[in-house]
Amino acid sequence: MTGSIELADVSRALFMLSMDEADRAMAALTANWAPADDVMADLTAALATATASDRARALGDVFRDHELPHDHANECYRAAFYFSGEAEELSSNPLYAHYLAHRSGAMIDKWIHYFPVYHRHLERYRGAPVRVLEIGVYRGGGLDMWQRYFGPDATVVGLDVDEAAVRAVGGRYVVELGDQEDPEVLRRINAEHGPFDVIIDDGGHTMAQQIVTAETMFPLLRDGGTFIVEDCHTSYWDYYQGGLKRPGTFIEWVKDRLDDEHSRYHVAIDRASIWATHLDGAHVYDSVVVLDKAERFRPFSEVGGSSSYLRSDRVSESYLADALAARDQLQAELDAIRGEVSALRDEMDRSTDRSATEVIENDRSARLALQRMRRESVENNAELERLQADLASANGRLLESWEQIRLMRGSVSWRLTGPIRAVRRLMSR
Ligand SMILES: C[S@@+](CC[C@H](N)C(=O)[O-])C[C@H]1O[C@@H](n2cnc3c(N)ncnc32)[C@H](O)[C@@H]1O
Missing domain, CATH: 1.20.1280 (Monooxygenase)
Structure with missing residues (x-):
């Protein structure tokens, strides 16, 4: 090269x-x-x-x-x-809109990706009579932006180590001269202008400045307030005493605060520190850390969905929940079985109806067959009687015939023709 x-x-x-x-x-x-x-x-x-x-x-x-x-x-x-199109999209953010509209105003130096973060955490203060401290004023452009953003009821105060910053602002805002690394300076500002609802640290960005300011001002922040530290990428830059995972950087300090948030889950973590009792949330973005302050109640888990919490403790409530869940499961299984039984019954009923219908049908056809048979029987009986009558008359005629034959055999001519009939019988065999 x-x-x-x-x-x-x-x-x-x-x-x-x-x-x-x-x-x-x-x-x-x-x-x-x-x-x-x-x-x-x-x-x-x-x-x-x-x-x-x-x-x-x-x-x-x-x-x-x-x-x-x-x-x-x-x-x-x-x-x-x-x-x-990203600039157009971001222009709906009121902070960025102000930033664009006041390019010729007091100088302001911002990383653009901070604007959505600010708006996410600070929007709820807009229009309220909140007290805001900006550490690091430079030429006052930030103070203008915050005043416009929070509204006329907000009190915006600045702190800068550089007299030029105080002069640049020219009395439009209160700007205290002092070093943010000095806890006494910070406590004095808080006593005179606080307690603050919002503190934004955009000062010197060294590790000591950021850590001293957070440790001094977070406890003094109003409960429910928001503490923001900008330009936390300096934790990775040598010039600011930063370095990747280097002990003593602000980002490493923040990681320790995450442990404090979980003090209830490990005996080695101090449960009495302000971070354990009042750090309600720690939000870490690219180069911006947001710390929410709110007194935290002792964490406990709870079972909802019944009024029995009034006379029950957490453990028995949990057993009850298990028992209820088991009961519900059994009930569901029972319902399913009942459903199957009912379906089977319906099926059986339908089969029975079918059988009954078949029986009735069969019965009817059987009865018809019987009627037919009876009718036929009656007819047969009549026929039989007629046949019997015929037979009787035939028998009667036969008897009469036999009598005539007997009489005839007894006659002379019958006896004389006897040899001729014998020859005919032999010839007809
Ligand atoms: C990045 S500029 C602030 C920009 C301003 N917030 C804005 O939005 O335009 C940083 C400012 O912090 C101030 N500063 C640096 N070290 C400081 C310290 N130890 N205490 C207070 N202010 C300090 C500088 O004088 C400078 O004005």
Whole structure:
């Protein structure tokens, strides 16, 4: 890598990107700079992405990943934000709207991603007669923003170590001169202007300043109040005595507060500290920590859904809940079985009805058959009687015939023709 990339060249490149001129952006970047091959490859890939905001963001990543000046990456991310629709979306945030509308007012220096965090935690104070302390005033732009945001009933007070800050504000707000690392200064401000509902630490951002301010002012904050610490990324920067997991940084201090919040769950944690008794919530965002203050009651779990809590303790309530759950389960199973039985019964009833119908049908056809048979029987009887009568008359006629035959055999001619009838009988066999 020869030469160096200047911020002016980065700005020119971003301007080219805003006009969709990726080639000219690359020319601007390399006008006074010959990047190493790996950087060049990453720049080429960044400028080949789809949109102006994608390219600007990817360009920022290249500067950050290759540890090029922080301001270069910041410019790229800033441009990407405005190239995309993100700025328009955020403009509904009243803090950001004020920030945009007062660009020519008292100077204000903010990371844009803080605005949604502020609004999430501070909106409930708007319009109320709250007391707000901003530590770190600079030129007073922050004080203007907070006053506009919280409304005319709010009292906004500043603290800065630099007299220039006091002069810049020029009496529009109370700004106390003092060092936030001095607990006496902080206690005096609280005594004169507090107790505060909201404290925003945007001062010197060193570890000692942040920790001393939190430990001094959180106990003095009004119950139900909000304590915000900005620019907590300094916990990772050497210049501010920071470092990754380095003991003594503000972020490591915050991690200890998370233990304090859980003091009821480990005997080694001090249960009497202000953090154990009054830290109602700790919200850790990128570079912003929000600590809610509210006196906490002793934690306990409870069983809802019955009025028996009036005469029952937690343990028996729990057994009762188990028993009720078991009973409900059994009841459900019983209901299911009853349902099945009922369904079976219905099925059986339907079968019985079918059988009965069949029986009735069969019975009817049997009766019809019987009637038919009886009718036929009657008819048969009549026939029988008729036949018997016929038979009787036939018998009578037969008897008469026999009598005649007997009489005839007794006659002379019958005896004389006897040999002729014998020959006929032999011949007919
Ligand atoms: C980032 S600027 C504040 C910006 C301001 N809050 C705004 O929104 O425009 C930081 C300020 O903190 C002040 N400061 C630095 N060290 C301090 C300290 N130890 N005590 C009080 N203020 C301090 C500086 O003088 C500077 O004005």
